[in-house]
Amino acid sequence: MHSDYRGSSHRFWKGFVFAWNGIRSVFRTERNFRVHMFCTGLVILGGIVFHITKGEWMLLSLIIALVLSLEMVNTAIEKIMDYLSTEPDPKIGAIKDIAAGAVFVSAISAAVIGGFIFIPRIVEVFL
Numbered sequence: 545m546h547s548d549y550r551g552s553s554h555r556f557w558k559g560f561v562f563a564w565n566g567i568r569s570v571f572r573t574e575r576n577f578r579v580h581m582f583c584t585g586l587v588i589l590g591g592i593v594f595h596i597t598k599g600e601w602m603l604l605s606l607i608i609a610l611v612l613s614l615e616m617v618n619t620a621i622e623k624i625m626d627y628l629s630t631e632p633d634p635k636i637g638a639i640k641d642i643a644a645g646a647v648f649v650s651a652i653s654a655a656v657i658g659g660f661i662f663i664p665r666i667v668e669v670f671l
């Protein structure tokens with residue numbers, strides 16, 4: 545079915561195009577992903593404004609990548625489940641809940657890391 549692109553000499557670069565298309569698709573269809581992207585923008589802005597350290601940038605980039613990629617995996621799992629059946633089914637519900645839980649766990653960690661990095665600096669501004 546995909547023999548056309550697999551046989552092409554540009555298949556390596558086409559892999560990036562497919563990945564980019566996936567990110568665009570999630571951005572367009574998933575509100576939660578757009579919320580995460582908005583938060584990412586705020587965090588990057590905060591990092592610039594507060595001159596955070598190189599180590600803090602590394603930690604932030606890791607946790608941002610984790611949250612965004614888990615949101616994409618969650619969306620992929622939801623789509624697989626909806627492709628299999630759109631009928632109400634407790635097993636499908638449980639699988640989707642677990643995938644959503646994974647995003648939630650990473651988001652909590654992101655909030656903790658963001659708190660440790662930014663709260664002392666914000667407090668300093670007001671003291």
Ligand SMILES: Nc1ncnc2c1ncn2[C@@H]1O[C@H](COP(=O)(O)OP(=O)(O)OP(=O)(O)O)[C@@H](O)[C@H]1O
Pocket residue numbers: 576618622629630631632633634636637638640641644
């Ligand atoms: N076919 C189903 N059978 C039973 N429960 C379902 C089914 N589809 C969805 N659910 C329940 O509804 C929740 C939301 O599922 P949905 O596919 O609507 O994702 P969503 O609203 O896009 O969620 P998210 O905010 O995680 O992206 C699931 O976590 C699950 O509890």
